[in-house]
Amino acid sequence: MSPTFLYTVEVILNGLMAGVMYALVALGFVLIFKASGIFNYAQGVMALFAALTLVGIQQGQVPFSHLINAVFGTDIHHFGWTVPTLLAILLSLCVMILFAWLVNRLILRHLVNQEPIILFMATIGLAYFMEGLGDLMWGSDIKRLDVGLPSGGSFWLEDVTAGWAAEGSEYYGMYIDLLDVWATMIAVTLVIVLTLFSQYTKTGRALRAVADDHQAALSVGISLKAIWVIVWSIAGFVALVAGIMWGAKLGVQFSLSLIALKALPVLMLGGFTSIPGAIVGGLIIGVGEKLFEFSIGPMIGGATENWFAYVLALLFLVFRPQGLFGEKIIERV
Amino acid sequence: MNLKTLATAAMVTVMGTSPVLADLVFPSLSYRTGPFAAGGIPFADGYADYFTLLNERDGGIGGVPVQVPECETGYNTEKGVECYESTKGLGSLVYQPLSTGITYQLIPKASADGIPIHSMGYGRTSAANGKVFEWVFNYPGTYWDGAAVMVQHAKDQSGGSLEGKSIALLYHNSAYGKEPIRTLEELAKVEGYNLTLIAVDSPGQEQKSQWLQIRRERPDYVFFWGWGVMNQVAVQEAANIRFPMENFIGVWWSGSENDVLPAGAGADNYKSLAMHNTGSDFPIYADIQEYVVDKGLAAGAGDQIGTVLYSRGLYAAMLAAEAAKTAQEIHGVADITAAQMRDGMEALEITEAKMEALGLPNFGPEFSVSCANHSGPGLAAIQQWDADSETWTIITDFMAADRTVIQPLIEEDSKAYADEAGITPRDC
Numbered sequence: 061m062s063p064t065f066l067y068t069v070e071v072i073l074n075g076l077m078a079g080v081m082y083a084l085v086a087l088g089f090v091l092i093f094k095a096s097g098i099f100n101y102a103q104g105v106m107a108l109f110a111a112l113t114l115v116g117i118q119q120g121q122v123p124f125s126h127l128i129n130a131v132f133g134t135d136i137h138h139f140g141w142t143v144p145t146l147l148a149i150l151l152s153l154c155v156m157i158l159f160a161w162l163v164n165r166l167i168l169r170h171l172v173n174q175e176p177i178i179l180f181m182a183t184i185g186l187a188y189f190m191e192g193l194g195d196l197m198w199g200s201d202i203k204r205l206d207v208g209l210p211s212g213g214s215f216w217l218e219d220v221t222a223g224w225a226a227e228g229s230e231y232y233g234m235y236i237d238l239l240d241v242w243a244t245m246i247a248v249t250l251v252i253v254l255t256l257f258s259q260y261t262k263t264g265r266a267l268r269a270v271a272d273d274h275q276a277a278l279s280v281g282i283s284l285k286a287i288w289v290i291v292w293s294i295a296g297f298v299a300l301v302a303g304i305m306w307g308a309k310l311g312v313q314f315s316l317s318l319i320a321l322k323a324l325p326v327l328m329l330g331g332f333t334s335i336p337g338a339i340v341g342g343l344i345i346g347v348g349e350k351l352f353e354f355s356i357g358p359m360i361g362g363a364t365e366n367w368f369a370y371v372l373a374l375l376f377l378v379f380r381p382q383g384l385f386g387e388k389i390i391e392r393v
Numbered sequence: 394m395n396l397k398t399l400a401t402a403a404m405v406t407v408m409g410t411s412p413v414l415a416d417l418v419f420p421s422l423s424y425r426t427g428p429f430a431a432g433g434i435p436f437a438d439g440y441a442d443y444f445t446l447l448n449e450r451d452g453g454i455g456g457v458p459v460q461v462p463e464c465e466t467g468y469n470t471e472k473g474v475e476c477y478e479s480t481k482g483l484g485s486l487v488y489q490p491l492s493t494g495i496t497y498q499l500i501p502k503a504s505a506d507g508i509p510i511h512s513m514g515y516g517r518t519s520a521a522n523g524k525v526f527e528w529v530f531n532y533p534g535t536y537w538d539g540a541a542v543m544v545q546h547a548k549d550q551s552g553g554s555l556e557g558k559s560i561a562l563l564y565h566n567s568a569y570g571k572e573p574i575r576t577l578e579e580l581a582k583v584e585g586y587n588l589t590l591i592a593v594d595s596p597g598q599e600q601k602s603q604w605l606q607i608r609r610e611r612p613d614y615v616f617f618w619g620w621g622v623m624n625q626v627a628v629q630e631a632a633n634i635r636f637p638m639e640n641f642i643g644v645w646w647s648g649s650e651n652d653v654l655p656a657g658a659g660a661d662n663y664k665s666l667a668m669h670n671t672g673s674d675f676p677i678y679a680d681i682q683e684y685v686v687d688k689g690l691a692a693g694a695g696d697q698i699g700t701v702l703y704s705r706g707l708y709a710a711m712l713a714a715e716a717a718k719t720a721q722e723i724h725g726v727a728d729i730t731a732a733q734m735r736d737g738m739e740a741l742e743i744t745e746a747k748m749e750a751l752g753l754p755n756f757g758p759e760f761s762v763s764c765a766n767h768s769g770p771g772l773a774a775i776q777q778w779d780a781d782s783e784t785w786t787i788i789t790d791f792m793a794a795d796r797t798v799i800q801p802l803i804e805e806d807s808k809a810y811a812d813e814a815g816i817t818p819r820d821c
Contacts, residue, residue: 366594
């Protein structure tokens with residue numbers, strides 16, 4: 061095989077896995093939008109907050125220690141213990157559930173029946189508040205997140221594929237990051253669990269009922285407030301997973317909140333109401349932007365991925381305004 | 394952001410534009426929030442702590458207390474300009490914007506207002522030409538000097554010649570990241586290496602395509618111009634593809650603890666430029682402990698002392714204080730103005746004896762500034778990361794950049810600016 065063909069395959073595979081990482085973030089947006097019609101601007105910051113909380117708990121950091129020290133003149137930073145990863149993840153999940161309850165109690169219940177734009181603005185405020193709160197709770201320094209997942213190129217794959225190229229050609233084997241492979245497996249598991257939950261549990265069916273028609277769901281006795289808490293909790297869980305995967309790649313830092321920017325074209329393409337849409341959209345964006353950068357990028361100065369993802373999404377929007385898997389808009393005249 | 398910062402910000406707001414003539418004012422345009430806070434906080438802490446030390450130990454500079462009003466820019470150019478406008482009336486002596494974008498915006502404003510700017514190792518490189526940029530300084534070195542020192546180091550590593558070698562420049566796709574391109578292109582003609590340019594869009598969280606390209610093309614060296622999250626991702630990706638880290642060299646803004654710690658052992662042997670030494674193993678830190686930390690006056694949380702970017706903030710403050718002392722000597726007054734501060738900066742001479750007396754022996758290079766040359770000789774060293782001990786170590790002497798290539802570029806760019814801005818170059 062020619063090295064160019066093999067490199068193209070490598071770019072496609074890496075694009076698919078980058079797409080899974082984008083889809084992880086997009087999933088959180090979809091869950092909340094589907095159940096409540098809210099475009100949650102704070103989803104990226106939720107991933108950051110969840111990852112900060114996880115590292116803080118793991119390392120036994122005292123929350124708000126800078127504030128406590130400044131007010132009381134103390135010098136405390138750590139409890140002196142570390143928490144095993146799995147327990148830390150569970151505790152972080154509890155924090156995200158508490159966060160979901162507070163968001164509903166303090167913000168959303170006061171905004172019932174408001175215009176979607178008002179709810180959207182509320183999530184903008186929430187995003188900035190959470191960014192500041194995360195800073196105050198856990199500090200602004202860049203933290204290393206180690207949850208035991210392997211990372212780096214796969215030696216095995218490199219060795220196996222190194223001989224695939226034509227003899228005499230300069231080919232060094234195929235590169236795939238093990239962390240991306242793990243992210244893919246986790247994302248697939250997450251989607252299966254979410255699908256099973258929504259199809260086969262009473263709560264899942266209630267979620268789908270609310271997503272289909274709020275008023276009809278209310279009329280059969282489904283509590284909208286309880287459902288919203290559940291949805292925001294699930295979105296918090298998805299944010300925690302996204303925060304772990306991205307945090308393991310970048311380190312846990314405030315730029316983590318900007319991963320939401322990578323999810324927007326995925327949502328435009330896949331639709332705001334479809335879980336499979338988020339996954340397929342992520343894969344198309346991931347492969348599309350990587351292939352464009354590989355084939356056209358060098359001719360036009362590179363750094364094309366950020367804008368090309370949006371161009372790709374816009375192209376799809378022209379033909380399917382509701383996104384690839386979004387619900388078809390039918391208006392009766 | 395801690396309470397101290399909030400209090401300072403509130404103070405700046407309350408004071409508005411009323412001048413405080415009794416003190417020497419060195420505003421700190423900091424960024425303690427947002428995606429670049431991890432880099433902004435230690436610099437701001439080092440800058441503030443040095444002046445606190447001077448106030449507490451020496452009663453200020455030349456007997457005049459120092460004020461460091463802090464204003465949060467968030468590394469945002471518009472906010473940076475707002476900070477400048479809101480603090481210049483305090484009697485500010487010099488601005489260190491800590492952002493190339495803000496520096497570009499402030500150059501015409503500060504020049505018109507008669508307030509010097511010190512963009513230490515960032516900003517507009519051709520501001521080195523003091524004949525055109527009367528109010529702007531970028532000593533002890535510029536980006537172009539940095540690029541030339543990287544080439545010199547690669548050449549030394551390659552047995553004295555780069556003929557036929559390949560170098561890839563991985564850069565932040567912005568005015569900052571593009572600064573070294575022209576220099577590296579000109580040096581490629583002289584040294585005979587092949588240069589590949591690889592851009593990364595801001596903020597740079599996703600660099601898979603760029604590193605797959607590096608893996609395919611196997612350059613002998615990767616030079617790196619990044620900031621913020623781009624740094625951590627690049628070091629991690631380089632480790633992932635098992636690029637030889639001793640051949641991966643970052644600019645001085647890509648060489649702090651923040652940039653390498655997330656990659657763990659994979660970052661071992663990564664190199665970067667250094668414009669000064671680092672660590673807390675210098676006599677001045679005993680004074681900082683006694684007069685600043687023990688008195689509860691440390692800036693921020695006090696947890697950044699001795700880090701690379703804290704050292705840079707401290708170094709920037711030291712250079713500002715020494716320029717102020719020089720200005721006081723030249724003009725025979727203690728309560729200097731911004732114009733007098735500019736004279737002090739232009740006559741600044743940093744010697745090893747002076748640094749030793751300040752408690753900073755072998756901390757930075759010796760250099761002097763002149764009317765024509767606002768960047769000094771363009772000195773930089775190379776530092777290398779040891780992942781085991783989690784420390785940076787300077788592994789070369791401070792090297793002077795080859796100005797035979799750079800000087801014509803400085804002349805050309807500054808002449809273009811002078812023509813555009815209608816500036817008649819000074820005679821000096």
